[in-house]
Amino acid sequence: MFAIRNIGTKTFRLCRNLAQKNVANLSTSTDTINRSLYNFSDEEIQLKETVGRLAREKIEPKVREMEQQGDVLPEIRQLMFDNGLMGIEIPGKYGGTESSFFSSILVVEELGKVDGSISVMCDIQNTLINTLLMQLGSDYLKDKYLPRLATDMIGSFCLSESSSGSDAFAMRTSASKNGDYYTINGNKLWISNSKHAGVFFVMANVNPSLGYKGITCFVVDRDTPGLTIGKNEDKLGLLASSTCAVHFDDVKVHEKNILGKIGQGYKYAISILNEGRIGIGAQMIGLAQGCFDKTIAYTRERQQFGQRIFDFQGMQHQISHVATQLEAARLLVYNAARLKEAGKPFIKEAAMAKYFASEVACQTTSKCIDWMGGVGYTKDYPIEKYYRDCKVGTIYEGTSNIQLNTIAKLIDADDNFY
């Protein structure tokens, strides 16, 4: 009986040793390659560190002032252009940085740690405007606008209207053909970057009888007669980011300013927003992380009842929970970005990333105010600003409900469930 027991133990030990040896072999063959999502190329590391430094040293001191003024300071706008932050994927021959989509994501995240308004300005320019132009623009449009977008011109994306937000295709802005010109009439609402934009990418319908299949994308210069910028919305947060109405009264645009093909605008809008929402995800994780870092520093200093408030178990549990959510959100964003770069399907992952990151940012910032106590509620500390700034994350570039619809559609279309 004992003999059998010994055989059993010996076998078990043998198997365990073999398993350990196998694992050891596995790890030595892969340990030189970091396959985690925190695997950045040398350029990505340099870009991330440089922008992080720039944001902390040059932008952060001006954040309150910009919020109070309700506008990005001209010198900060200039700084963004001078350092190549507004043309991250634009090729060098147009004066751009000639880097990758993931680099844009890292830049937007680093900026988000410091100011959500600056981050969104950078995100819209890089992930919506520049990408649309590079993917769809004729040589004429690329040569004319890419150098400007890389060096001194801000772009705005005009899709939403007062009666068409989530239901974007119900837009009423029309474009009627007159020879080789189109005349655009309508009113766009909620247009970010509009106060200082030099060029507008306007979605207008050339043939309403075709429904959404008439939607076309027009590239319109700011100084085109008939284009007026309306009032800047008085918002809860992102106050330094302009959100104006843009009015089109008989705005004449030459047909060579059509981006891509006539009637394909709806496709372009959907496709660009699929990518752009990874950028919003990056902005949200940046905001959440910036807020979290400042708050944790405080909890490690502040004492009550003879100990740091970080030392209370209740606090530690809350903090760990939030930190875990934030880590998960970041991994969703990074993974969606890497999938897109690799040319793999990424729409479901991008929707998940934006949805989760924006919800997590709201939870994180709310908790941070709790942890800061009274000072978290005052404007003397930067925390309450993060709380207000991130709220729009669950709304713009596709509301959370729309993201959930998208995810469900893709789950339903997946043939792997049986």
Added chain:
Amino acid sequence: MSLRILVGCKRAIDYAVKIQVKSDLSGVVTEGVKHALNPFDEIAMEEAVRLKEKKLANEVIAVSCGPAQSQDVLRTALALGADKAFHVEVPAKEYETLQPIHVSKILAKLAEQEKVDLIILGKQAIDDDCNQTGQMTAAVLNWPQATFASKLQLKDKEATCEREIDGGLETISIKLPAVVTADLRLNTPRYATLPNIMKAKKKPLKKFSPKDLGVDITPRQEIVKVCEPPKRQGGGKVASTEELVERIKKLGVN
């Protein structure tokens, strides 16, 4: 006048990091700790790039001595405007005992090989605070030196340098080729722009070993102990000036 400038770039622990001493008191913890280009070397790099922009120099070469990771600061230097970079590879174990005397010989050899007209170094590294490499390099080459430079002007083959010294400011004039070490107020370094970071990839980076340059890096010093400074004791409070004087007298200070 088109000068060739050599700039020393040391990879040192980032200034913002909280330094921790190793438990065996043999040194400070460097594994996994954030490193960066030595701030004074950044200032040196900035000065060299400005001279190139003023068309007084036509080539800036960045040099770093150290393990493989030293290439990070060389890439930073290339992004800031250096034309090419030299990495003198010193394995990690030997790097622990690499001293300014060795580095100065390496820099001197490279300066001679590359026919350099001006060497700009940071006045000291923020990890060892030696403040020796610039001075030693000038001595090895038998070149004039201007250390703690807070202003540098070049004309023909002469450099006029304002130095920050204990007594105030001293202005000297030295003939090139020369060694200048950068002090804090020489300039405010730029940020590497993102396009320049990307372009730096294409710039040449050449590797050497100290042996290639005929420099013996056998250590001449032995680190006996590295420990934290004693914890600062709080002061005391006194009620009046008279009491203050009494207390000072008791401490034996006149």
